[in-house]
Amino acid sequence: QVRLEESGGGSVQSDGSLRLSCAASTITSSITCLSWFRQTPGKEREGVAQIDMDGQTSYADSVKGRFTISKDNAKNILYLQMNSLKPEDTAMYYCALGSTKLGGLCASRRWAYPYWGQGTQVTVSS
Secondary structure, eight states: OOOEEEEOOEEEETTOOEEEEEEESOOOTTOOEEEEEEEOTTSOOEEEEEEETTOOEEEOTTTTTTEEEEEETTTTEEEEEEOSOOGGGOEEEEEEEEOOEETTEEOOSGGGOOEEOOOEEEEEEO
16 A cells, blocks of 8 residues: 655745655555656646656746756655746645656646645745
8 A cells, every 4th residue: 555645734835945755655666657746726636746656757837947846766756846936836745656658758637647646835925
């Protein structure tokens, strides 16, 4: 059973930074993609950043140049470094594990990820 636990969320002002962490109980050999999603009330869950086991990353256009996804293989921890935060980044952030790739990159759609954490809230004020 894969269990994921996010941490690091909080409240910051515009242009501030936060680093989210996601601790996984295990990452089996079948897992090839690790991802961060975010969701606001009434909206679809949006893929923010993905990383595969070789370290190849991909990002949503809205966060490119501001967010960095990384992982610590030894500790089974996924990170999301968020810089230059904007009010529109306010959301619940979730980490997810899966194994679906599209066009050589980890999928960014919710349906591609069977394992999810409970989420951590990020609030950015102007």
